[in-house]
Amino acid sequence: MALEDFIEKKSPPILSAPPTLARPLHAFTGFPRDMVTIMGPRRCTPVKTPVGNGSQSLSIWTSTGASTLPIDTYAAHIEALGPDIAIAPAELFHTSVRPPAKKLVRMADRTEEWVARFLKPSRREKLRESGTAVFAPIVGVPHHVQWQYLKQLSEDELDALVGLAIYDVKLLPAVLEHYKPLVPLARLSLHTVTSPQQILEQIAAGVDICAVPFLNTTSDAGIALDFTFPPPEGPHEHPLALGTSMWSPEHVTSVTPLAPGCQCYACTKHHRAYIHHLLNANEMLAWTLLQIHNHHVVGEFFAGIRAAFAAGPTRFEELSEQFVATYEAEIPLGSGSRPRARGYHFKGIANQPKINESKWANLNDGGEGAEGAVRPSDATSESARAARSATETPVVPDESSVELDKKGFASKEEGGALVN
Structure with missing residues (x-):
């Protein structure tokens, strides 16, 4: 699950669960206790945001539009919700899968800083007491760029980690070879797969847990x-x-x-x-x-x-x-x-074709453009409203309830008389 799906409001309802609950996230979502919940800041695969991440915040895409999520706020929400597995924040690709070298270095540096901030000593104890397992992210940049961050994980942060969240499975062999303390940790793949064959390839490479986003797209496709x-x-x-x-x-x-x-x-x-x-x-x-x-x-x-x-x-x-x-x-x-796409399913771009087809069409005998027809593009004009009032039953009657009752509203005619 992605936290960005629950925090579109200023006071998110998901945070209103009683603090006495052992697993507030399970209680809010209705998941059974034996189902493992995994929560990260963004979806898998995330929708592109208008701007990139800040130095101390993530750029997210909620159901009401773009927003920012400070690293400390994300950590506080994880403490409050108590998922079984929490993915520490990471600086990921924004618009290009092949950013310049300077951007790659910044991704590694920010991820190192954010993970250390997420796993500060006081928070480690709270997460351990709540039973939340922390998975450290391994971003999709070359090994020689993020070696210092991986060394920090294997030395300074190891006691607070239960697993690794891997965004590029191709990096896994190098990680397992050069950082032996990380080998016993569980490995969650957030590398997008599109078929079961790719799942088998990831498992053969050493992945323990797989995210399967093609389930949703396959079901949506019928x-x-x-x-x-x-x-x-x-x-x-x-x-x-x-x-x-x-x-x-x-x-x-x-x-x-x-x-x-x-x-x-x-x-x-x-x-x-x-x-x-x-x-x-x-x-x-x-x-x-x-x-x-x-x-x-x-x-x-x-x-x-x-x-x-x-x-x-x-x-x-x-x-x-x-x-x-x-x-x-x-x-x-x-x-x-x-199914009809919503705003949080995609990021709009210039001159983008219409995502959802119109669910209604002109049914007049004369066909499209016939007299009295209502075109979607004319729906807001006065002439269109006049034509629509002549061809469709208004959703809200113009008369009051008293006038409707006098006219026999909700009555039927039997033998020339109105019967309620």
């Missing part, structure tokens, strides 16, 4: 994931698809589950035809059921990975090779519309 680990036994004439588009007309009358043999709620209670109907009706339940299903598929995928490691590292390598050979390399793209 795709039901369909892959398993270990993969199904072959031979297969063609590589298997990693998912199925529920927008396809072939599902109109299909009463089969989203994936064969799946035991998730969506597959045991509903079928493809129902999901297809919901998508075409733009019902939010469609994407909710797809999210439930896709989370279950990915959960079983990780369960299979853990079982493979229990059988030995070589078993995991064998099954990973089989998985790559069995499935297509990319998740299919959806062919329909997605």
Whole structure:
């Protein structure tokens, strides 16, 4: 979870939880106690902000627009919410994935300073007492640029750390080779992945926990994931698809589950035809059921990975090779519309095309441009309002309740008389 999703107001409701609760974040979100919560300052992957970070603050993008989050304020919110895992603040890429050398040095220096500020002695004790595990960030800059910061982690901050949050998995081999005290720490990957094959690559590189942001985008695209680990036994004439588009007309009358043999709620209670109907009706339940299903598929995928490691590292390598050979390399793209995007889903740019399609159209017999038609671009003009009043029922009546009652409001006519 990202703190920026909860602090759009001056007095965030998430901070109003009673301080007596052992896990305020679990109580506010409704998550069960056995579910591990991970909180960082920004989303994975974050939306670009209008300006970069300050020397003592992060630039964030809330649901109401851009804002700043001081490092001390972020630390105080973490203390108050008590997540299971807290990611220390880091200076990340802003607009370019290949910034100049001067920017790379500043990223390493600021991250070093912010982590030390986040882990000051008085705060370490509070986080330890609340049971919050701190993961130190490793930013995506070359090793020779941030070696001093990594040395600080392995010497000065080690006793306060439980894990590492890695923004570039390619740096992990160098970290494990040169900083042995950091080897026992858990490794969380915040390096964006777009397929299960990339997850397997990260795990093979030494990652313990993976962020899987493609779950949301896949569900929004109307795709039901369909892959398993270990993969199904072959031979297969063609590589298997990693998912199925529920927008396809072939599902109109299909009463089969989203994936064969799946035991998730969506597959045991509903079928493809129902999901297809919901998508075409733009019902939010469609994407909710797809999210439930896709989370279950990915959960079983990780369960299979853990079982493979229990059988030995070589078993995991064998099954990973089989998985790559069995499935297509990319998740299919959806062919329909997605849920309506909100302002915090993207950063607007100049001359950007319209993100959301209009949910209404001219239904007059004359078609577009017919007399009396209401165009979206004319919606605020006086003539458009006059035309709309002639073709649509006003949402709010012009008369008072007394006048409406006299005219027989909410009555029906039987035998020439009005009956309430």
